[in-house]
Amino acid sequence: GESVGLHLPTLSVQEGDNSIINCAYSNSASDYFIWYKQESGKGPQFIIDIRSNMDKRQGQRVTVLLNKTVKHLSLQIAATQPGDSAVYFCAENSGGGADGLTFGKGTHLIIQP
Amino acid sequence: EAGVTQFPSHSVIEKGQTVTLRCDPISGHDNLYWYRRVMGKEIKFLLHFVKESKQDESGMPNNRFLAERTGGTYSTLKVQPAELEDSGVYFCASSRMGLGGEQFFGPGTRLTVL
Numbered sequence: 001g002e003s004v005g006l007h008l009p010t011l012s013v014q015e016g017d018n019s020i021i022n023c024a025y026s027n028s029a030s031d032y033f034i035w036y037k038q039e040s041g042k043g044p045q046f047i048i049d050i051r052s053n054m055d056k057r058q059g060q061r062v063t064v065l066l067n068k069t070v071k072h073l074s075l076q077i078a079a080t081q082p083g084d085s086a087v088y089f090c091a092e093n094s095g096g097g098a099d100g101l102t103f104g105k106g107t108h109l110i111i112q113p
Numbered sequence: 114e115a116g117v118t119q120f121p122s123h124s125v126i127e128k129g130q131t132v133t134l135r136c137d138p139i140s141g142h143d144n145l146y147w148y149r150r151v152m153g154k155e156i157k158f159l160l161h162f163v164k165e166s167k168q169d170e171s172g173m174p175n176n177r178f179l180a181e182r183t184g185g186t187y188s189t190l191k192v193q194p195a196e197l198e199d200s201g202v203y204f205c206a207s208s209r210m211g212l213g214g215e216q217f218f219g220p221g222t223r224l225t226v227l
Contacts, residue, residue: 036218043117043204043218044156089156097214100146100158100169 012110019080021107023073023090030092034101035064035075037086044089047075049097077109085111115139117219119205125225131193134222138187138207144168144214145188147180151201162188163210195226 013019025033031052036044050057050064050073057064063076073090087108091101118137126132138145147159159178160170164185173180177196182188192199202221208214 034215041220043206043220046215046217049215091156097216098144098208098210100161100172101148101156101216102158103148103156105155 009105010108010110012112013080014112015082016079019077019084019109021075021077021088021090021109023075023104025071025073025090025092025102025104027092027094027102028071029094030102032093032095032097033064033066033073034091035062035073036089036091036103037084038089038106039086047088051096080109080111082111082113085109117205117207117217119203119219119222121222122220123223123225125227126195127227128197129194131191132195132224134190134192134203134205134224136188136190136205136207136219138205139217141209142207142214142217143185143210144208144216145182146206146208146216147188147190148172148204148206149201150204151198154201156204159190192224195224197226200224200226 034049035047037047038044048059048064050066055066061078065074087106089106090104093099120135143164145162148156150156158172161168162182165182179191202223204221206216206218208216
């Protein structure tokens with residue numbers, strides 16, 4: 001079936017460096033994409049989203065890039081901090097945001113001091 | 114505003130027993146979703162309520178799972194009888210009506226079936 005997946009299960013970066021987390025999706029009808037951050041013992045926390053009519057969106061220290069041609073999504077975190085250590089999930093749906101989400105497996109981001 | 118809350122935070126039951134999970138969405142959010150994550154797997158969608166109506170229940174694994182949202186406020190997810198493979202973390206999320214409704218997640222209920 002169609003799915004959203006992540007390339008790397010674990011990513012380790014030095015504090016202060018930039019990090020990039022990648023995600024591939026297979027549903028060409030997907031029109032809404034979200035990145036969530038999950039810390040231990042908590043539910044997924046919204047970071048940033050992007051619609052299919054855009055290819056880039058910026059937030060505070062985070063940027064999401066969408067390449068619909070190759071069905072690829074990435075999350076860039078600038079100047080990583082210890083608090084950025086968490087599992088990051090990409091998710092998508094084809095209902096403009098109202099439908100149930102399809103999640104990727106998650107990438108564990110580890111920030112080295 | 115208060116976030117999505119779930120009860121209990123943990124539940125340990127024996128195979129064959131019944132468990133009921135509760136979710137209180139953010140006030141005013143008409144959309145309510147249930148998801149679960151079993152060990153080593155990604156978070157999977159179970160079902161979606163719009164107010165008290167089931168909009169999409171395509172992710173429900175089998176008829177041992179029953180979700181309700183009477184009155185369109187809180188929701189319950191009952192597993193009867195529970196099986197070992199039902200163990201995992203059950204998340205609830207809610208969002209406003211309309212497009213682009215960010216789904217806010219609760220902390221989850223960790224269910225262990227022995």
